[in-house]
Amino acid sequence: MRHGKYRFIIGFLAIPLALYGVLVISPFVQDFQISMTDWTGLTPDKHYIGFDNYRKIIHNHLFWQSLWHNVLLLLIVPVVTLALGLFFAFMLNVGGRRKGSASVAGVRGSGVYKIVFFFPQVLSVAVIAILWQQIYNPDPEEGVLNVVLNSIGLGSQTQSWLGDPNLALACIMAVMVWANVGFYVVLFSAGMSSIPTEIYEAALLDGAKRTTTFFRVTLPLLSDTVATGWVYMGIIAMDAFAYVQLMSVNNGGPNEKTDVVPLLLFKTAFRDNSQYGLAAAMGVAMLIVTLVFAVLTLRLSRRERIEF
């Protein structure tokens, strides 16, 4: 190579690396250091206390409850979201039939459906959470959801939604599903439209029903995309900070029944006596859980790639 190559390389990498090093890498490393100290907002100096914060976390009932909520989100939200996404994408791409053309076709107006389904994806989580908080208004006369239920004769089903300790987390999960299905419909549609129609034709000619084609043809060919989608959705479910912080009663209530680890970390660091050391340790715990989830997903989804 000609001279000046290294000057160019260094010149081009300097700013991105500096920004990334100072604002991402260094906080990442410091988090481990801080998690080994007793640093709080009340004392300017910090003492090294080894793994004490981690011990505190392990014996903290609230931490385990919040983590359990994260795990619930991680198990339920992606399954429901991906299933609905696959179902609608299949409807859009293979659910119809056009006269005189191939025997496999999408329904009419699939473009319009995709545009509408995708709406929540372009809105801020803040907008979505506040909007649904209003919809879930517990008042039987003023809350939209309750009024709707009343007007369609399901008056017995009116609830206090986010105010009910047994329902609140499910209500938040429903909103997370509502917000993310559109993304997966578009993602899986893109995947499905790249599957050659001959494969479907052949399956139909052999007398396969559409449900069979879905499980025997579509799903195996899309397994890679589904796995990636699972990781994406898992990351969203692991976080859930904005949804819970904005929708729940009292930041994680009622009775801490909707608290999640990121929110607990936030409260520990910036509200309850600024326990920075403890919050940093929770951050490390979050990292471990996230990595375990990622490794498990990659392990489970590893199989032969099907080329088509």
Add this chain to the structure above:
Amino acid sequence: MTTETFDGAPGSSPRKSGTPASDAARWKWRRSEGGVLNAFSHVFLAVWALMVGLPLLWALWSSFKSSGDILSHPLSLPTHLHFENWSHAWTKANMGQYFINTIIVVGFSTVGTMLFGSMAAYVLARFEFPGNRLIYFIFVAGMAFPVVMVLVPLFFVTTNLGIINTLPGLILVYIAYSLPFTVFFMTSFFRTLPTSVAEAALVDGASHTRTFFQIMVPMAKPGIISIGIFNVLGQWNQYLLPLVLNQGDTNKWVLTQGLADLAVQQGYQGDWGGLFAGLSIAMLPVLAVYIVFQRQVQAGLTAGALK
């Protein structure tokens, strides 16, 4: 549509084509199955479309109602249009200021992300040098860990740098946290582009820098637009970072912070019309831009997952 049979074709199952009548029957059944399927699919799809669309429309039409009306008749259409909700939200609730702040922050940070991300990605994709793999790996590893994890140290790093509670500080943080995905995506994108054009330019005496900006960037336009959209939406939606790093002066707040505060305030003041106007102010521009560029937006947001 045909139901051809492959009589005698090697390897095919010997499905005898029946009498013409039975063929016709099968053909008719197939067509009716298609009709049923179409209707069946449309019902499901339409129900979900309504479930998505109605809450958004409800927020919009509630923004034109008086607060009393919103509570007493939550489902009714506005009797007459209360535009004052919008003007209140824009001025009194400061949404106008938040909107401008958000545009400033997202504008600068997206441009910065794309510029620095593409520069780093180009070098990592096209040049051999010691440490190349390591640097790439460090960037990409950033995709794996949750931002919430580093909240405490980030708060103090920005405090010590004196950039906490400032818009430039927020912009720098947004850029830094958008780099991993941008570098990851743009690196693979630059690898797919042909090398011959850039080599020809270098032979003709263009500098590396000039080659990048005049030849590679225009060639990489589809990738840059796609990830640019991804970053605009991601940064527009940020809530956690401004909440922690931009707590100071309310005049510097971004939309998501302003909305969260508005929701709490209106709970005390009972100005529900103002809250829905605020929500609509945050919703409409994004939806409008999305509808115009829906193809690019859908492609941009799903690009990463299909790589």
